[in-house]
Amino acid sequence: MKLQFLGAAGTVTGSRHLLEVGKRRFLVDCGMFQGLKTLRLRNWRPFPVPPASIDAVLLTHAHIDHSGYLPVLVREGFKGPIYCTAPTRDLCNILLPDSGRIHEEDARYAQRKGFSKHRPALPLYTEEDALRVAERFKTVRFEDELDLHEITATYRSAGHILGASTIEVRSADTSVQFSGDIGGAHDLLMPPAEAPARVEHVVMESTYGDRERPPGDPIELLGDIVRETVKRDGVLLIPAFAVGRSQNLLYALRKVFDRKLAPQVPVYLNSPMANRVTKLYERYAPYHRLNQGEYEDICDPVTFVGSVEESIELNSRKGPMIVISASGMITGGRILHHIRAFGGNPKNTILLMGYQAPGTRGASLEAGERRLKIHGDYVEIRADVQKLDVYSAHADQKELLSWIGKIPEPPRRVFLVHGDPPASDCLRRLIRHRYGFPAQVAEDSAAVDLPVINHDSDSL
Numbered sequence: 001m002k003l004q005f006l007g008a009a010g011t012v013t014g015s016r017h018l019l020e021v022g023k024r025r026f027l028v029d030c031g032m033f034q035g036l037k038t039l040r041l042r043n044w045r046p047f048p049v050p051p052a053s054i055d056a057v058l059l060t061h062a063h064i065d066h067s068g069y070l071p072v073l074v075r076e077g078f079k080g081p082i083y084c085t086a087p088t089r090d091l092c093n094i095l096l097p098d099s100g101r102i103h104e105e106d107a108r109y110a111q112r113k114g115f116s117k118h119r120p121a122l123p124l125y126t127e128e129d130a131l132r133v134a135e136r137f138k139t140v141r142f143e144d145e146l147d148l149h150e151i152t153a154t155y156r157s158a159g160h161i162l163g164a165s166t167i168e169v170r171s172a173d174t175s176v177q178f179s180g181d182i183g184g185a186h187d188l189l190m191p192p193a194e195a196p197a198r199v200e201h202v203v204m205e206s207t208y209g210d211r212e213r214p215p216g217d218p219i220e221l222l223g224d225i226v227r228e229t230v231k232r233d234g235v236l237l238i239p240a241f242a243v244g245r246s247q248n249l250l251y252a253l254r255k256v257f258d259r260k261l262a263p264q265v266p267v268y269l270n271s272p273m274a275n276r277v278t279k280l281y282e283r284y285a286p287y288h289r290l291n292q293g294e295y296e297d298i299c300d301p302v303t304f305v306g307s308v309e310e311s312i313e314l315n316s317r318k319g320p321m322i323v324i325s326a327s328g329m330i331t332g333g334r335i336l337h338h339i340r341a342f343g344g345n346p347k348n349t350i351l352l353m354g355y356q357a358p359g360t361r362g363a364s365l366e367a368g369e370r371r372l373k374i375h376g377d378y379v380e381i382r383a384d385v386q387k388l389d390v391y392s393a394h395a396d397q398k399e400l401l402s403w404i405g406k407i408p409e410p411p412r413r414v415f416l417v418h419g420d421p422p423a424s425d426c427l428r429r430l431i432r433h434r435y436g437f438p439a440q441v442a443e444d445s446a447a448v449d450l451p452v453i454n455h456d457s458d459s460l
Helices: 037-044 070-075 086-113 127-136 218-231 245-258 272-283 292-299 308-314 335-342 361-366 397-405 421-435
Strands: 002-005 017-021 024-028 056-058 082-084 137-139 145-147 152-157 165-170 175-178 201-205 235-239 267-269 302-304 321-325 349-353 371-374 377-380 384-388 413-417 439-441 447-449
Touching (some): 082 152, 201 397, 218 235, 218 349, 235 335, 245 272, 267 272, 361 384, 413 421, 421 439
Parallel strands (some): 024 056, 175 201
Antiparallel strands (some): 017 024, 152 165, 165 175
């Protein structure tokens, strides 16, 4: 078995791991690069192997940095199945067409402004390209062993977001576990990730490999920020990902109001995608912690904003109120219009939730920048800017170490992916020191042969 790292090596985004077993090729995840322009440009490179030569895609979960390149892969000739859980399929059928629409809008904007090198300006892919992906999905259930002839694949819960999986791959002579993204052990909505299986090799995420989640009750911390903003009659703007983060926030705000940590004020979820995703939580109750009553409770105080007209009207309202809107790193979406409307008022608060990738407006705000370029203009930010890391959907350093430490027998190698270099290297050193496992940070485009199982030798 040969493993090649085609993305998420030395960076957080663009998860793509190629497995070659005999004459067959399998791609584990097919994500888009996000953040810095140098990373985003990699989305435009030809795929390193002909897409038609790939027999199947094994998808851990629906986040765009794991699934967002699928429309290009299909358009360029991939004709095989995409295996994932049912919630992941349904989330992708929401996320990918929306991503295609955004690419088309960006291309039209670039055409109007004349800054694209293409004439006419081209989207990376279109909504139509994304819709074609739907027919390639084949769903799997947790714990079922999927027989793909040269390999078997077993999906298990990773926590993180709805339907997220780890994937255990076995061939006749070796085995490898892909962690995907591992969820936090105490996530408000998702159960903890299942322990890794007994495998020879592990490909493991390291997003928070150099930090632990800050201490404190996430409900109380959020309540403090809500209360202070309400005292000023301000607007609390929360950029939030449509999948996972928005639903966590709805749950947390319900608890804030129930505990009377802050006065109850109007809450608006202004993201058509997040509105649709939230409904999936009702359909897929076995995949998360909420029961039916709790699901109804979190939706009760929320106004779900749908139309563009409703979104525009929201900008003319006065505080106190809370507006949750995508995108979580302020890279696009309706949150940009809200920041233009409310970001200049010191009574208001912009609350950043979790990791902000380099090159995003969220990262600029986190670093102290108070002028954001939005729709071609610079917007002065006088609102209070706060950050809460306690809501991250990723396991922190302590939880990552706990997850790998539960492996039944020492693996031959642990490859660290999906992290900025300092985070990955920090986790590498800790894994080696604590467990003695031979861990290494994956190198971009590197191909490694995974040695055959030899049960008579030391597994280290």
